[in-house]
Amino acid sequence: MESFKVPTREEVSADNQAIFDNLKSQVGFVPNLYATYTHSENGLADYLTLANRKTTLSGKEKEVINLVVSEVNDCTYCKAAHTAIGKMNGFTEEQILEIRSGEASFDPKLDALAKYVKSAVINRSKPEQSTIEALFDAGYTKENLVDTIILVGDKTISNLLYGSTSIPVDFPTAQELETAAV
Structure with missing residues (x-):
């Protein structure tokens, strides 16, 4: 390369x-x-x-998406960067690790978001219907869904750029998940 x-x-x-x-x-x-x-x-x-586009998603919701996408795509750079940004948004190290696994048991709404995003990315744009229903049941709207999809695309672009270049990571290394959750 x-x-x-x-x-x-x-x-x-x-x-x-x-x-x-x-x-x-x-x-x-x-x-x-x-x-x-x-x-x-x-x-x-x-x-x-x-x-930096306007979105209906909060900073925490954006970081849930960024962390899940980066974990599923195994982007070392983005996992490190968004672990740091996640902490700046109020998540603990333990919460970040759980989010990266595709769950957020500490917050039912964020949990539905994490599960939807993990399903969408793992299933290559065809999330399980149950995760879409759970997202809406948790209070998300169709507008939130579109904003989530745009952010999944945004993060995938960065994951692809890092995966294609392997440039040096200039954020503190993110802790690896203890078990392969994805």
Whole structure:
């Protein structure tokens, strides 16, 4: 496989340099995965537009989706990044591990979301009907379902980029699940 170097600020266009500067001011650094998007001139801007779109989902709900998708797809980078972001959103390490397994027994609504997302990703876009029904029974709407699907797609894009490049992970390593849940 061709080696992918993570582009530095000096190696990207002026437009991408501005995005790097904005990320550095907001996040404190430019995550390697984001920098890797700049191998395409418009890749990072396009991805950030998708990732930062308005949604009906809360920060915690978004992290449930990100964690489940990243676990099912075994994305080391995204598991590490979203473990850190999940903690910033108030989840404990134990809750994050449970979410990554596709459950959230500590919150019935998040549990339905985690189970739906796991089913959708494992079954390659054909979730079990029971998980869709459970999602609606838990109080989610059709709009929430569409926003969930968009976020599954968003996270899958990043999982694919990491899986194709194996760039260095610049977040603390996520603990592995003790048993293979997926």
